[in-house]
Every structure is written in structure tokens, then in C-alpha cells.
Amino acid sequence: MNKFLKIFPLIILIFFSCESPKFRDSKIYELTNSNLKIALNSQNILFSYRNKDNESLFKELIDEELYFSDLKSQNDTLLGERFSVEKNNSYIELKDNTNSFAKIKYETDKITFELNTKSIYGLGERYGNLNLLDYYGTYKIINDHKYGDRAIMSIPVIYTDNGLCIYFASPYKTKMIFEEKDGIAYVSYYNFDKGFDIYIIKENSTLEAVKKYYELVGKPPLPPKWLFGYIQSKYGYYSQQETLDIAKKFVALDLPATGIVLDLYWFKYMGDIDWAQKTFPDPKNFIKELNTLGFELINISEPFFDRYSKNHKIFKDFGFFGKKDNSYMQLSSWWGTGGIFDYTNEQANKLLWNNSYKKLIEIGVGGLWTDLGEPEGVPENTIFKLGKEDDIHNLYNYYWSKMLYTNFTNDFPLKRPVILSRSGFSTSPRFGVSVWSGDSNASFSGLEIQPALMISSSLSGFSFWASDVGGFVGDSTPKLYTKWSEFGLFSPIYRPHGGKVDREPWVFGEDTLKNVTKLLKLRAKFQPYIYSNAYLTSNYGIPFIKPVMFTDSNIALEIKQEIENNSYFFGESILYRQSYNNYNYSVYLPISGEWVEMQSFKSYIGNVLHKINFIDGNPPYFLKPNGVFIENSKASYKEFDTMEIYINNRSEGVGSFLYYDDDGISTNYKNGSYDLLEIKNSFENGKIIIEINPIKTDFNKNKLPNLEFNIFIPQTIGNIVTTDEFDTKNSIYKFKMKYPENQKRFTLDLKK
Numbered sequence: 001m002n003k004f005l006k007i008f009p010l011i012i013l014i015f016f017s018c019e020s021p022k023f024r025d026s027k028i029y030e031l032t033n034s035n036l037k038i039a040l041n042s043q044n045i046l047f048s049y050r051n052k053d054n055e056s057l058f059k060e061l062i063d064e065e066l067y068f069s070d071l072k073s074q075n076d077t078l079l080g081e082r083f084s085v086e087k088n089n090s091y092i093e094l095k096d097n098t099n100s101f102a103k104i105k106y107e108t109d110k111i112t113f114e115l116n117t118k119s120i121y122g123l124g125e126r127y128g129n130l131n132l133l134d135y136y137g138t139y140k141i142i143n144d145h146k147y148g149d150r151a152i153m154s155i156p157v158i159y160t161d162n163g164l165c166i167y168f169a170s171p172y173k174t175k176m177i178f179e180e181k182d183g184i185a186y187v188s189y190y191n192f193d194k195g196f197d198i199y200i201i202k203e204n205s206t207l208e209a210v211k212k213y214y215e216l217v218g219k220p221p222l223p224p225k226w227l228f229g230y231i232q233s234k235y236g237y238y239s240q241q242e243t244l245d246i247a248k249k250f251v252a253l254d255l256p257a258t259g260i261v262l263d264l265y266w267f268k269y270m271g272d273i274d275w276a277q278k279t280f281p282d283p284k285n286f287i288k289e290l291n292t293l294g295f296e297l298i299n300i301s302e303p304f305f306d307r308y309s310k311n312h313k314i315f316k317d318f319g320f321f322g323k324k325d326n327s328y329m330q331l332s333s334w335w336g337t338g339g340i341f342d343y344t345n346e347q348a349n350k351l352l353w354n355n356s357y358k359k360l361i362e363i364g365v366g367g368l369w370t371d372l373g374e375p376e377g378v379p380e381n382t383i384f385k386l387g388k389e390d391d392i393h394n395l396y397n398y399y400w401s402k403m404l405y406t407n408f409t410n411d412f413p414l415k416r417p418v419i420l421s422r423s424g425f426s427t428s429p430r431f432g433v434s435v436w437s438g439d440s441n442a443s444f445s446g447l448e449i450q451p452a453l454m455i456s457s458s459l460s461g462f463s464f465w466a467s468d469v470g471g472f473v474g475d476s477t478p479k480l481y482t483k484w485s486e487f488g489l490f491s492p493i494y495r496p497h498g499g500k501v502d503r504e505p506w507v508f509g510e511d512t513l514k515n516v517t518k519l520l521k522l523r524a525k526f527q528p529y530i531y532s533n534a535y536l537t538s539n540y541g542i543p544f545i546k547p548v549m550f551t552d553s554n555i556a557l558e559i560k561q562e563i564e565n566n567s568y569f570f571g572e573s574i575l576y577r578q579s580y581n582n583y584n585y586s587v588y589l590p591i592s593g594e595w596v597e598m599q600s601f602k603s604y605i606g607n608v609l610h611k612i613n614f615i616d617g618n619p620p621y622f623l624k625p626n627g628v629f630i631e632n633s634k635a636s637y638k639e640f641d642t643m644e645i646y647i648n649n650r651s652e653g654v655g656s657f658l659y660y661d662d663d664g665i666s667t668n669y670k671n672g673s674y675d676l677l678e679i680k681n682s683f684e685n686g687k688i689i690i691e692i693n694p695i696k697t698d699f700n701k702n703k704l705p706n707l708e709f710n711i712f713i714p715q716t717i718g719n720i721v722t723t724d725e726f727d728t729k730n731s732i733y734k735f736k737m738k739y740p741e742n743q744k745r746f747t748l749d750l751k752k
Contacts (some may be wrong), residue, residue: 054171056386057395058197060402061169063218063430085200096202101164111198112188117160120178120185121206124155124460125437130452130547130565131594132158132178133185142173143374143394143423148473150449151422151438155460157213158187161549163202165209167216170196170685171395171425194391202567207546210459214541217461224416226296226366227434227464228530229258229637230488230523231495234503235472236263239279240286246504247293255517256503256524258637260290261298261369261495270335271312272355273307287364294637296366298420299598301357303343303375303400306336312353315341320348322382322389340378343396344386349403357404358411367418368404373397374423397423398431405431405460406497414666420493426461434464434493442471442498444527444580447484450680451578458545463537465545466493470503478508479616482515483580486619489519490576492544493532515617520555521635528643528659529630533571533658544571548590551609555588559609563588572657573599573627579614587612593625593651596712601730603650603715623648623712628653628679633708643705647690648712649683656680662699674699677739681711688713688733688748694740704739713750 076087086093091114092104103114120132127150128135144152156168156176166187167175174191189196199216203209203335232250237243243260268276275283287297305312305321307330315321321339322329332339342348357368373396380390389396401419408417417432426432437453440446450467457465469488470476476484476498485505488494496503505516536542547571550560563586567577575595577587589595589606596603597612597620604610604622614621623629625648633642643659664676678693688711697704711733726733733748 035321044362053438054391055197057171057392058169059399060395061171061197061425061426061427062199062216063278064216073633094200098154101162101202102200108627109192109396110188110190112186112190113166114322115160115185116183117162117164117185118183119161120158120187122155122158122456122459123176123585124150124157124462125145125153125435125457129561130455131561131708133180134561136176136179139176139178140173141168141176141394143397143425145372145374145376145422145438147439148441149438149446150440150453151435153423153435153457153462155426155457155462156189157426157460159459160185160204160208163205164648165199165203165213167199167201167213167426168196169426169431170194172196172391173393179377180425187459188410206549207542209500210543211541214461214537214543217427219541220429220464220538222416222436222460222669223418223432223464224296224533225368225527225531226258226637227418227493228527228534229494230256230520231259231261231298231493232257232504233261233495234263234501235497235499236261236265238265240282244286244289244293247290247295249504249506250295251293253506253513253517255520256635257295257520257635259296259298259366259495260489261300263300266299269300269306269309271309271338273301273352274310284363289549291364297364298367298369298418299360299365300369300371302335302370302372303341303396304331304333304335304338304372305341306338308336309338312338313340313346314664315352318348318351320351322378322384324379324381324383326383329382331378331380335372338533340375340382342384342391343399343403348385349407351408353403358407359410363413365442367420370397370400370404370419370421373400373421386475393677394425397421398425398428401428403434404638405433414668416665416667420466424462430462434466435462436466436468436493436495436497438468439472439499440476442476442480442501444480444483446471446473447487447578448566448580450487451482451568455545455547456569458492459547464466464492464534465543466495467499469496470498472497472499475501475522476503476508476683477583481508482512482616483578485516485519486617487578489523489526489619490570490574490578490621492534494523508529514675518617519619524635524637525631525633528632528640528661529571529573531664532630532658532660535643536572536658542572548575548588550588551590551592552588552609555609559586559588562586563607570621573629575622575624576619577612579619583614584611585614586610587620587622589622589624591624593653594648594714595625596623596648596650597621597628598646601712601732603712624655625655626649626683628657628681629654630657630659630679642708644708644710645679646710646712647679647681649681649688650681650712650714654680654682668698672696672698675704686749686751688750690746690748691743692740692745693743697739697741702722706736707736708734708736710734711748713748 022526070200078085084095094102105112141154172194175189179186201209201212375396382389419433454465469484470481506513539543546565570576587610592606594603627648629646633644657679659677662669676695682689715731
């Protein structure tokens with residue numbers, strides 16, 4: 001059995017194509033009274049409707065090659081080991097054993113899925129609620145950007161609440177329509193004029209389906225550790241001295257940070273991709289000094305090359321810009337007048353990499369910020385090497401990211417690339433792409449849309465995500481900046497940004513600085529937890545951010561929608577609910593048992609709606625029953641000698657967590673240089689059992705952190721225990737140990 005089949009216990013692939021597809025070890029079946037052709041093996045089904053000349057685009061949309069073999073055909077039914085595909089008069093029915101899980105109707109302009117579900121998630125960054133069935137409507141599958149609102153990065157993958165994933169793998173701009181009638185959801189996809197592939201994954205849970213989707217399109221490589229710290233940004237810093245002064249002030253105020261961003265002002269003309277010598281006269285030593293202060297540097301670039309830029313003439317002469325009627329297409333916009341680079345041309349890419357990007361990495365630039373890559377404002381009739389802009393629009397930024405990642409990893413194999421982008425497509429994450437949500441409005445309405453954008457992006461393959469903390473367009477306020485900073489704390493990437501306005505923590509007054517300082521220190525303490533969860537995403541395809549699934553059907557629909565669009569799991573163990581301009585909000589804890597709020601150590605019952613008071617700068621966050629949360633005992637990105645471990649055993653059950661660490665910057669982890677510690681807990685029949693298993697200690701053998709355990713136990717027991725090992729006020733059992741060389745097991749008998 002090939003690698004792909006081992007990964008996917010049930011995946012159905014549907015192609016619609018103009019030609020009969022050719023697949024290794026496959027037999028093509030033609031359904032009675034149908035012009036659709038179908039091929040399948042025991043785990044995959046394929047229909048075909050594909051133009052002959054677009055295979056180069058389609059091959060970019062999955063990360064695995066699929067193989068098909070013969071299967072039994074009986075009348076109008078194809079029989080598999082777990083499922084069958086049955087042709088009826090007006091639809092195709094998909095069954096898992098004998099249970100129908102989808103019906104497919106096809107017409108001249110669309111294909112419609114009939115699904116028995118109350119919730120549909122996914123579709124990347126787009127408008128609407130997290131649940132696409134909350135408001136029926138039409139969604140464009142397109143990369144777009146709405147200034148002062150959001151980026152539109154529609155990823156054509158959806159999930160139901162019963163473990164079904166449907167991935168519409170096509171690079172073309174199109175639309176999808178979502179409707180619901182009599183408890184049945186209808187999802188229509190329009191693209192018969194150009195063709196598409198459809199992959200259907202059926203699992204026991206939505207999370208398992210998401211993991212299989214990550215496998216299909218390619219999991220993101222593990223970024224360097226500093227990306228998950230705090231990254232300061234604005235539009236923009238005008239000189240190397242100003243940038244250094246900002247970094248030095250962070251150090252002076254004891255504000256933990258790991259990165260800083262240069263927006264447009266580091267170059268003279270767009271397309272230079274080189275330093276403005278008057279304001280950045282010594283970039284190599286400038287970067288070295290930033291590194292000494294604890295900061296990595298991220299530089300912005302765009303796909304447009306102003307006619308006065310250093311690179312414009314040579315690339316124009318080579319014909320490496322977009323064309324109109326086989327000649328250079330000149331564009332004019334706010335950035336100037338010039339051309340758009342053709343990232344679908346490999347020869348052009350190599351020259352650009354060697355002339356510009358490679359030189360930045362050689363002197364120490366830590367990350368590349370790719371902006372305007374939808375591409376923004378480019379005519380649909382622009383011709384690139386792989387086709388018209390109208391055809392490759394959604395993949396344009398993907399090819400840009402692919403160029404950067406491929407050349408970076410070839411030329412700097414020991415370094416990890418960082419690519420922060422405003423757009424992308426389904427397979428972009430496999431090239432190390434992190435995204436942010438676009439030029440958001442500096443208002444509470446601008447903040448309120450961010451959680452749903454983040455959750456949907458994570459389900460759609462983009463786990464490493466950021467927003468412009470404080471808002472990009474317009475002036476922020478102390479209250480808004482604080483609340484958005486709280487959201488930044490509980491985002492995979494924490495990065496403030498603003499358009500020609502300051503976004504440093506000290507610009508909104510002493511009270512705001514005090515509040516945000518607490519958040520920045522928490523972020524530094526959280527790094528072991530955040531980095532361990534990034535490892536789970538990179539290695540296992542577990543989305544970093546996960547939605548709240550409701551088990552209590554008695555909660556009113558309006559409350560469900562409010563909570564679902566503002567609450568999420570931050571990593572494996574923590575639930576967070578974003579707050580805004582008020583101080584009291586409903587919080588739903590979706591798992592039965594006792595949850596622990598980690599600021600106060602108070603307990604809250606699960607599967608219940610709670611009213612919680614929110615204090616600025618002190619956001620509550622909740623540790624799930626039997627969950628494990630880890631943090632650095634110090635608010636530092638440089639010092640890590642003791643790891644605090646919190647385990648919630650206030651309810652019976654089992655739980656586990658994987659602590660992961662490596663050098664945080666090189667690719668040595670790929671050769672086994674990392675530490676991996678499994679922490680397991682169980683609470684049954686009055687006994688709490690903690691197991692600590694050092695799976696691997698090949699990175700930091702001589703400097704492994706000490707472990708300090710904090711076990712939340714039932715309060716009725718904790719209140720009557722008086723030994724020094726107990727915090728009787730908070731009902732916490734504490735003990736310390738050195739990082740173990742071998743597996744350790746501890747038993748706490750609460751009956752004694």
C-alpha cells in the first residue's frame with residue numbers, strides 16, 4: 001500500500017474533465033446514462049472534467065501523488081471496502097458502508113452537494129460567520145483585498161460537523177453558494193467551464209478530517225521559534241537609527257520582543273528590493289546590532305517594480321514582467337508606474353532571487369514579508385508564462401512563495417525561512433507561508449471580525465496567522481489597543497501594525513503600557529506551550545486554532561453564534577474568548593467536567609454557559625478538564641531554566657501533552673536534534689497518576705529545564721489537606737523534579 005493510502009482511511013476524489021483521465025493501475029468506468037467518467041480504488045473515487053492544457057496548474061494543488069486500481073462495478077454502483085458510489089436517476093449517492101453521507105447532483109454549470117449537517121466551516125478568510133450556514137449566500141473563490149476591512153483569501157475547502165471534508169481543488173476564480181432547507185445543507189460549486197478536482201475525506205470527527213486535509217495539501221514546515229514571540233511593526237520605520245532606537249526602548253522598558261518589521265521605507269523605489277543607502281547606510285551591522293538586542297528583522301517586498309527601480313530595466317529587457325499582446329504591460333497605481341513580475345517564470349525567479357532576495361538573507365534578514373500579491377489591481381488580460389492573470393490569479397502569490405521557499409532552502413539549508421503574506425492558496429502553507437488578515441480598520445468592528453477569520457484560516461490549512469494588532473487604517477484608542485493586544489496574545493503570531501501611525505506599547509499612555517506589558521510578559525512565558533503546539537501542527541497536521549463545538553442544544557441560537565465567532569481553542573489545552581468594549585461576556589466551556597480559569601484558578605463547570613467579568617489587560621483563559629498547560633517560569637525569550645506544568649485533575653478522566661523543543665532557528669531538528677517530553681495524566685477511582693516520558697533528549701541534554709508541577713485537584717479534597725505540598729487556597733498539589741532521564745510515574749491517592 002502506498003504512503004498516501006496509509007494516511008487516508010477514506011478519501012474520495014472527484015474530477016470533472018473534458019478528457020478521460022489516465023491513472024496508473026486504474027480502470028475507467030462510465031456510469032449509465034451519464035457523460036461523467038469515474039475511476040476509483042478502495043479509498044479514492046475520481047470523476048473527470050479537465051481541460052488538456054491546465055495540468056501544470058492542477059498539480060500544484062495537492063502534496064501527494066494519487067494512484068488508482070480496479071474496483072468492482074455492479075450496474076450503476078461502484079463497491080469499495082468501506083463505501084460505495086451509487087448512480088441514481090438525478091444524483092450520485094456516497095455511502096460509508098450502508099450509511100449515506102452525501103448526495104451529489106450535477107448540472108450544466110454547477111455541482112451541488114446535499115449534506116445532512118447543521119454546521120459547515122472553512123473557506124479560509126472571507127465574509128460571514130464561522131458557520132457558513134448562519135447566513136446563506138454566495139462566496140467568491142478569489143484572492144482579494146478590501147482596504148480598511150480585510151483580506152479575502154478564499155480556500156475552497158469545507159467541513160461538516162460530522163467529520164466530512166470536501167476540497168474543491170481548482171485554481172480558478174469561481175463562486176460557491178450555501179443554502180439550508182428542512183435540515184439539509186446544499187453546497188453548490190460553479191466551475192464546469194474550466195474543470196476541477198474534488199477530494200472528499202470522511203472521518204469520525206471534524207478534527208480528524210482537518211488533519212487529513214493538512215496531509216493532502218502539505219503540512220507547514222516548523223518556523224523559527226522567534227516568529228511566535230512578539231513582533232513590532234508599523235508603516236513604517238524610516239531609518240536604521242529609528243529602528244534601533246525602537247528596539248533599544250523595548251529593552252530599556254523590559255518589554256520582551258523577538259522581531260521588528262520594515263515596511264516600505266527601507267527602499268527608495270518599489271522593486272529595488274535593496275536598501276536606501278541614505279537612511280540604511282550599513283545594513284549588515286544594523287542587523288547584527290538588532291540581533292544583539294534580541295530582534296530578528298523582517299523586510300517587506302511587493303510584486304510591482306517601479307520604472308525607476310534598480311531592477312526594472314534588466315527584467316523588462318528579459319521580458320520577465322506581465323505582458324499585453326506579447327509586449328510589456330505598463331501599470332500605474334499608488335506605488336508608481338512600472339511592471340508586475342512574472343513569478344510563474346522559473347528563469348525570471350532565479351535571476352530575481354540571486355540579484356535581490358539571496359543578498360538579504362546573506363546579511364542576516366530573518367524574514368520576508370510579501371505584500372500586494374493577490375495580485376492587487378492587475379488587469380485580467382495580463383499574460384504570464386503559465387497563462388492569463390484571470391486563470392492564475394489565485395495561484396500568483398503561491399508561485400511567489402514557492403520561488404522564495406525553494407531557493408531559500410536550496411541556498412540556506414540550515415536556516416528556516418519565514419514568509420509572511422497577505423494572500424495565498426490551498427498549498428501555500430507547505431512553503432512556510434504565514435498570513436495576516438489584511439489592512440483592518442482601527443475600530444472595535446475591525447477587531448470583532450478577527451477571531452472568525454483566524455479560526456477559519458486555521459481549519460483551511462493556514463495555522464500560523466496574525467492580524468494588525470491595533471488596526472491598520474485609522475487611529476486606535478487605549479481601550480482598543482489593549483483589547484486587540486489581548487487577542488494578539490492568543491493568536492499564533494502576535495504583531496501590531498498601523499498605517500502611518502505609531503503602534504508601540506508606550507504610545508497610548510501609562511495605563512495602557514502597564515496592561516500591555518503584562519500581556520507581553522505572558523507571551524514570553526507562553527512560548528514553550530506555543531512552540532510545542534506549532535510542532536503538532538507541523539508534524540501531525542493538528543490545526544493550531546480550533547473552533548468551539550457545542551454539545552448543549554438548549555443554548556439560544558444567537559448566543560451560539562456569538563460564542564462560536566469569538567471563542568476558540570488556543571493550542572491543545574486552552575480555551576479563550578475574545579472581549580471588546582464591554583466588561584461582561586458569555587463564555588461556553590464545551591467539555592464536561594471542571595475547567596480552571598488560569599488567572600484566578602477558579603473552577604467552572606463544562607457544557608454550561610457562564611457570565612464572566614473581563615478586566616482590561618487581564619484576559620481570562622481556561623484550561624480544559626485533564627488538560628496540560630506549560631509555561632516558562634520567567635517572562636523571557638532568552639532564559640529558560642524551569643518549566644511550570646499545570647495539570648487540571650479536578651475531574652476524572654485522562655489527558656496528555658507533548659512538550660517539544662529544539663534550537664529554534666536551524667533545521668537540525670530534521671536530523672533528530674530535538675527534545676520531546678510526553679506528559680500524561682489520569683484521574684480514576686480517587687487516584688491521580690502522572691506519567692512523564694522523555695521520548696527524545698538529543699538537543700539540550702545538559703541544559704534541560706527543571707519541572708515544576710501544579711496539579712489542580714478537587715476543591716473538596718484540597719480544602720482539608722494541610723501539608724506543605726498543597727496550596728490549600730487554590731487546591732493545587734505541587735512538586736518539583738529534574739528533567740527525567742527515564743520514564744517516571746507519580747501517584748497521588750486522594751482517598752488517603
